[in-house]
Amino acid sequence: MVLSSSGLTTTQPLFSFGLISDVQYADIPDGRSFLGVPRYYRHSILVLQRAVKEWNTHQKHKFVINFGDIVDGFCPKDQSLGAVQKVVDEFEMFRGGPVYHMIGNHCLYNLPRSKLLPLLKIQSLDGRAYYDFSPVPEYRFVVLDGYDISAIGWPQDHPKSLEAMKILREKNPNENKNSPTGMEGLERRFLMFNGGIGREQMEWLDGVLLEATKKKQKVVVCCHLPLDAGAASEKGLLWNYDEVMNLIHRYNCVKVCLAGHYHKGGYSIDSHGIHHRIIEAALECPLDTNAFGHIDAYHDRLSLVGTDRMKSTDMHFYPTS
Ligand SMILES: Nc1ccn([C@@H]2O[C@H](COP(=O)(O)O)[C@@H](O)[C@H]2O)c(=O)n1
Numbered sequence: 001m002v003l004s005s006s007g008l009t010t011t012q013p014l015f016s017f018g019l020i021s022d023v024q025y026a027d028i029p030d031g032r033s034f035l036g037v038p039r040y041y042r043h044s045i046l047v048l049q050r051a052v053k054e055w056n057t058h059q060k061h062k063f064v065i066n067f068g069d070i071v072d073g074f075c076p077k078d079q080s081l082g083a084v085q086k087v088v089d090e091f092e093m094f095r096g097g098p099v100y101h102m103i104g105n106h107c108l109y110n111l112p113r114s115k116l117l118p119l120l121k122i123q124s125l126d127g128r129a130y131y132d133f134s135p136v137p138e139y140r141f142v143v144l145d146g147y148d149i150s151a152i153g154w155p156q157d158h159p160k161s162l163e164a165m166k167i168l169r170e171k172n173p174n175e176n177k178n179s180p181t182g183m184e185g186l187e188r189r190f191l192m193f194n195g196g197i198g199r200e201q202m203e204w205l206d207g208v209l210l211e212a213t214k215k216k217q218k219v220v221v222c223c224h225l226p227l228d229a230g231a232a233s234e235k236g237l238l239w240n241y242d243e244v245m246n247l248i249h250r251y252n253c254v255k256v257c258l259a260g261h262y263h264k265g266g267y268s269i270d271s272h273g274i275h276h277r278i279i280e281a282a283l284e285c286p287l288d289t290n291a292f293g294h295i296d297a298y299h300d301r302l303s304l305v306g307t308d309r310m311k312s313t314d315m316h317f318y319p320t321s
C-alpha cells in the first residue's frame with residue numbers, strides 16, 4: 001500500500017505491460033474494409049510509434065503484447081519482408097523488456113510461418129506459434145496460435161491446411177470461403193480468415209492450465225481471435241472457441257482472455273466470470289488518433305488504461321474458493 005497525494009491509500013500493481021493490436025501497416029493509400037470501414041494503412045505505424053514512446057515514458061512496463069496482424073494483406077508482396085521488419089523494428093524501440101507477438105491472418109497473407117516466426121522471435125518447433133510465459137510468480141500468460149488449423153499460412157498440402165479446408169467445405173456453403181452469406185448465428189465464424197486450435201495445442205493448453213492451477217497462478221489467455229461471442233462479432237470468432245472455453249472452464253485459473261481481430265473492440269464477462277476484452281485496432285485510427293494502452297495487473301484485477309479509441313476497462317476477478 002502507498003499513500004496517494006489525496007491522502008487515500010492505493011495499491012501498487014504487481015506489474016504493468018503495454019498492448020496494441022492490428023497495426024496492419026502497409027505503405028499504401030488509405031482504404032476501407034469489405035464492409036466500408038476506413039483503414040489507415042500508413043498512419044497505423046505512427047500509432048505504434050506513439051505507443052512505444054508512451055510506454056517508454058512510463059518506464060514501468062515489464063513487457064509489451066502485440067495481438068497480431070502486424071502488416072496488412074494488401075501490402076505488395078515484394079515489400080512484405082521489409083514491412084514486417086519495419087514494424088518489428090518499431091516494437092524493438094521499446095526499452096522496458098520483451099515484446100510478445102502473436103500471428104494473425106494478415107501476417108500469414110504476407111509471409112510463410114518459416115519466415116514470420118523468426119522475425120517475430122516466436123521460438124518454434126514445426127511452425128507452431130503458441131507459448132506461455134510467467135512475468136511474476138503470481139501470473140501466467142498463455143499465447144494461443146489461432147491459425148493452428150488454418151487454410152492460410154501452411155503449405156496447401158500440409159495436413160493442417162487439408163483439415164482446415166475440410167472444415168470450411170463442411171461448414172461454409174459459399175465458393176468464397178471468406179463470405180458468411182446464408183450462414184446463421186455462430187456458424188458464421190467458419191470463414192477462411194479465421195482458424196482453429198488443433199489437438200496437440202489443446203493438450204498443451206490443458207497441461208499449462210493444470211500446472212498454473214498447482215502453482216496458484218492467475219492466467220491471462222491471449223489469442224488473435226476472440227473466444228467469446230459476447231465481445232465480438234460471430235464472424236471473428238475462433239472456429240473451436242467453444243472447445244477451448246470448455247477446457248478453460250474446467251479450471252478456475254483463467255481470469256481474462258484478450259484478443260484482437262475484431263477491429264471495433266469489445267468486452268464481455270462469460271458465464272464463468274471470465275473477462276473477454278477485444279482490443280481496438282490501431283489500423284482504424286484516423287489521423288492523429290490512437291488505439292494503444294497498458295494494463296496494470298493486481299492480485300484481484302487487471303486494469304486496462306486505454307488511449308483515445310482504446311477504451312479503459314477494469315476487470316475484477318470473479319471470486320473463486
Ligand atoms: N461479409 C463479408 C466480409 C468479408 N468478405 C471477404 O473477406 C475479405 C476480408 O474482409 P475485410 O473485412 O477484412 O475487408 C474481403 O475482401 C471479402 O473477400 C466477404 O466476402 N463477405
Ligand SMILES: O=P(O)(O)OC[C@H](O)CO
Nearest residue numbers: 193233235236261262263
Ligand atoms: O482481419 P481482417 O482485416 O480480415 O478483419 C477481420 C474482421 O474484422 C473480423 O471481424
